[in-house]
Every structure is written in C-alpha cells, then in structure tokens.
Amino acid sequence: MLLIRCPYCGDRAEIEYANAGEAHIVRPADPMAVSDEEWAQYLYMRDNPKGLIAERWRHSHGCGRFFNAIRDTRTDRFVMTYEMGQPRPTIDSEAAAEAAR
Amino acid sequence: MQKFSALSLARQAIGGHLGWKPQWRSVAPKPAYDIVIVGGGGHGLGTAYYLARQHGLRNIAVIERGWLAGGNTARNTTIIRSNYLFDESSSYYEHSLKLWENLSQELNYNVMFSQRGCLMVAHTVHDVQSFKRHVHANRLNGIDNEWLTAEEAKEFCPPLNISPNIRYPVLGASLQRRAGTARHDAVAWGFARAASDLGVDIIENCEVTGIMRAPTGEVTGINTTRGDIRTGKIGVSVAGHSSVVLGMAGIRLPLQSNPLQALVSEPVKPAFPTIVMSNTIHAYISQSDKGEMVIGAGTDSYVSYTQRGGLHIPAHTLEAICELFPMFRRLRMLRSWGGITDNTPDRSPITAKTSIPGLYVNCGWGTGGFKATPGAANLFAWTIARNEPHPINAPFTIERFRDGVMIDEAAAAAVAH
C-alpha cells in the first residue's frame, strides 16, 4: 500500500485516498469551438507515462480535498505532492533518479 | 515439428524422454522482415501464426522484450467466456470462444481448454436486472447463457453459500456452460511452436525502442536492443505497454495502465467444479488442474508499470471469497502477483489500423483479454494482411472515441470485469 502525503494532513495510507487520473488536463474553454479530435484528446487520450507522472489524488476519507502528485510509475515512489492550481513543478535530475531507484 | 500423439508419447517414454527437441527455433534477428509483430504474448504469437497459416505470409518476426509470454499471458486467471452485452463485443468474444473449442486439435498442442461453465453471481436487484438483460441479449445472438435461481446455482456449485444472512446474499446467477479455463502457458507455447514451424522467427530478449518512419510518414522499421530491423508492417500487441510503444510513433491512446492482481492457494483435491465470478463484491475463483484455487483480485486505482499492487486489494477479495465459500477460510495462499493491464474508458479493446500507414495496434484488452487470445490474434492477422479490418473487429477502432461510438461494456457491467 502506498504512503501518500496530503499537503494538508500529512502522511496517510493509500486507502484514505482516491486516485483521480492524470493532472493538468485543461478543459477547453469553449467546447463548441474545438474539433472532435481535440475534444477526444481532452476527454479520453492520456500520456499514460512509464516514468514520471503528474496525477491527481483526493483525500476522500480525510480532508476531502484534491491535490496533485509527481510519482515514478516504474517504482511507485513519490517525488512530491503539491496543491491544486500550482503549475507542474520541474523535477531536478537528482530527485528523479531517487524516485526511479 | 515433432507431432504429439499417444504413439509419439509412448515412443519417447521408452526412449527415456531423451528424444524431445525444442518446440520452436531460437534465432537471431534478420535485418529485414515483411511483417514484425511487437510483443510475444499469446496475442502476438497467435497473430504471427494466423498470418502464416491463413494468409500464406512467411517472412515474419515476433519481437519480445523479455521471455516468451512472461507478461499478462502468464499472469491471468484464464477465465474464458463470451457473454458480453453488446452485439459488437459478444460477436468478437464468441468468435474467440469458437476458436478455443478447436484450438488443441488445430495446434496439435493441449491447451487444456476445460468448458466447466462460468457462474456470475448476482447480489443486488440491479445485478439481477443487468444479468437477465445479458442472458436475453446473448440468446438473441445465439450465445448460450441462462438464468439460475440461488438454489439452482448452489446445485451447480455446492460450495456456494446462499444463506440470506451474509452481507450480500446471492439472489441468483447467470451461467454460461460453454465458458471455461485453459492452461495459459500452453496457449502461448502452442502458438509459438506452430508459428515457428511455419517459418516465423521468434526473437526473445529484444526490446523495441523506436519506430522508424519515412519522410512520407509510413513505417520503415524498428529500433531494438539487438539492432535495427527494416519492415513495412508493424503489428503492436504489447498489452500494458501499448502507450509506450505507440508513443514512439507519436500516437496517444485512450489507455491507462493499471496493476491487476491475482493469487493462488496451496493445491488441494478437486473441490470446486466451475468458475464463479462476483463483480459486485469482487471475487473470481476457479480451481486449476494442479489443484490450486486461482483467485482474481481487483485493479489498483493508479497508473503503474510495476507488476505489483497494494495488499489491501487482494485482502478485500479474500474477504469476499471467505463469505461466499466459508469452506475456504482455512485455505492458505501460496503466491500473489500483478500484471499491467491496458484499460480503455469503455473497457472494450482496439484492434485496428492507426493513422500511420503500416502501423497496426491490438490493445485495450485490459483485465479481460486472455479469453480473446485466438480471436484477437485471428482478426488482427486479417487486419494486417489485408490492410483493412474484418467485419467483426471493424467497430473496435481508436476513432470510436472521437466519433462517440463507444462499445460501453464498462457501463453495462457497472464494475471492472
């Protein structure tokens, strides 16, 4: 089971959380103005990376709030979690190597 | 190829079993092939077999990153059935089930397909309505499926607890009698052996790291850890790694790769006559010929390529198993493991051409593609050989997500399946 750091509550067990998929996917401001292709990209297409992923979690059995995390999907190690609304952080190579270990 | 028969087994027994030869040729990659299949699981090996057998093509390679069929083919709980709701899906899965029924004979290799039936247990009024709808839809399509009361279900599977006092009492079950299980490794080995005999090169320990393309867009070959290979047609069948490999050609897919776990008990004498699935409380169980109870757990919620998951997922499944089958409470578990499943939003697969000429993909089988092994291989081979889909797999495109023509088995089942 993963140990996940809620930015508001601290380290808690994975069973307190719900994963909510890839982060930083922006809904087109005017859905009628985009092509079907762009709309499908927004709704369904995903990077699904093998390596660092930016993903959303919700502390559903805790404070109830959403936040984002950077995790390496080859090891399931977290690099960091951060509050909703912040841009995707750049990860230095040392931290990335640590997560890949 | 050495044929298996009662006579050949007896002859080898007399010779102390020293006369057996390798079942397929081990070869180094050639510089070029007409067709390269990426992924040496059951789907990829079967695709190469049907390309050679049914479409008369010979200059084919299967490229596998690890050892043969060490991916989900080796990790699944081998439930084979065709009782899906929508016409598109049930005809795809039924096409596969029909191929299973003759596969051991066709390959001259015992895949141990055992049609012991699959009971899908209903615990809620919603389950009852939805399963009955499946039964009717299947029967209209000529696919066997029937409704059993709780008492009839217990008669078919005596270990089942139908007491009204459990947390989610059994209200009835649907039964597909032609459903069953098979020996997972044997399917891959049987296809590998038959394909190799038809001249297909099977190359293990060779990872595809890039897809080469001409300035005009079409594919021209692959980069691998054992050198570049030129080819005009690439069929990708890599399950959990589909986004990674298609990403090498710049294609994004509607997929999430999640761990799915399974476990087996210590082996015991024959005690469980059928397959039981409970979607609602997440328990899947059958008994292997070795005697182990083979138990399928749920999917971990996050994207991962680790081939493991959280212990709370199988623990949850075991709680459900112990409630449904109290006699298993003292059974000890022997091993647990995970595989990486490639899940689409509608939980239906993709077997199709891509937007890049010469690049084909068979993916999105997620948690349920073992049953489709011969069917998907057969139709993927057709799609690659003719550069157009067979009518059965024609609806299973990537573009269905753009065009809004989902085949929504996810909604039909209301749970992972």
Ligand SMILES: Cc1cc2nc3c(=O)[nH]c(=O)nc-3n(C[C@H](O)[C@H](O)[C@H](O)COP(=O)(O)OP(=O)(O)OC[C@H]3O[C@@H](n4cnc5c(N)ncnc54)[C@H](O)[C@@H]3O)c2cc1C
């Ligand atoms: C725990 C578990 C239980 C399951 N239970 C069932 C069930 O009861 N019934 C059912 O129908 N289905 C079930 N499934 C799903 C089923 O296992 C899969 O859908 C099916 O086996 C996929 O077959 P495949 O041949 O496409 O994949 P795999 O056997 O995974 O083959 C893909 C191959 O591609 C290779 N590969 C990946 N990347 C590369 C690369 N870059 N270069 C070269 N090769 C590469 C991999 O090493 C792998 O061997 C289950 C899955 C799991 C994990």
Ligand SMILES: [Zn+2]
């Ligand atoms: Zn919190």
